[in-house]
Amino acid sequence: MDDRRRMKDEKSMMKQAKRISSVRELEVYRLAFDTAMEIFELSKSFPPEEKYSLTDQVRRSSRSVCTNISEGWRKRKYKAVFINKLTDAEQEAAETQTWLEFSLACKYINQDMFKQLDEKYEHIFAMLITMERRADSFCK
Numbered sequence: 001m002d003d004r005r006r007m008k009d010e011k012s013m014m015k016q017a018k019r020i021s022s023v024r025e026l027e028v029y030r031l032a033f034d035t036a037m038e039i040f041e042l043s044k045s046f047p048p049e050e051k052y053s054l055t056d057q058v059r060r061s062s063r064s065v066c067t068n069i070s071e072g073w074r075k076r077k078y079k080a081v082f083i084n085k086l087t088d089a090e091q092e093a094a095e096t097q098t099w100l101e102f103s104l105a106c107k108y109i110n111q112d113m114f115k116q117l118d119e120k121y122e123h124i125f126a127m128l129i130t131m132e133r134r135a136d137s138f139c140k
């Protein structure tokens with residue numbers, strides 16, 4: 001029994017010892033970045049008349065999720081600013097979902113692609129909300 005407890009304690013200490021040194025190590029950042037790149041590739045097939053409207057907007061909002069996470073990470077010594085930037089990232093994710101819904105309605109993407117991307121953003125929301133709730137563990 002003591003060996004199991006010791007092993008569990010050692011694993012716990014190893015997790016605590018491994019500190020995140022870069023925003024790029026955050027799972028939420030990686031998912032948001034990869035999803036933004038997926039949207040970029042997908043939006044290349046949108047019609048030319050959407051270049052300065054839907055295409056530009058969905059690309060901008062999806063990238064803004066990542067940039068807000070990055071800004072919050074750099075300002076995490078101020079808890080209120082950190083939380084504010086996470087909230088901004090959530091708002092950009094919501095905007096991206098709306099643009100994706102327009103893309104679906106205009107038949108630029110199919111239902112399966114919409115569902116896949118929408119679920120990724122729901123996962124991003126969940127991670128951002130968890131980070132907000134545990135802001136003290138991220139803030140210096």
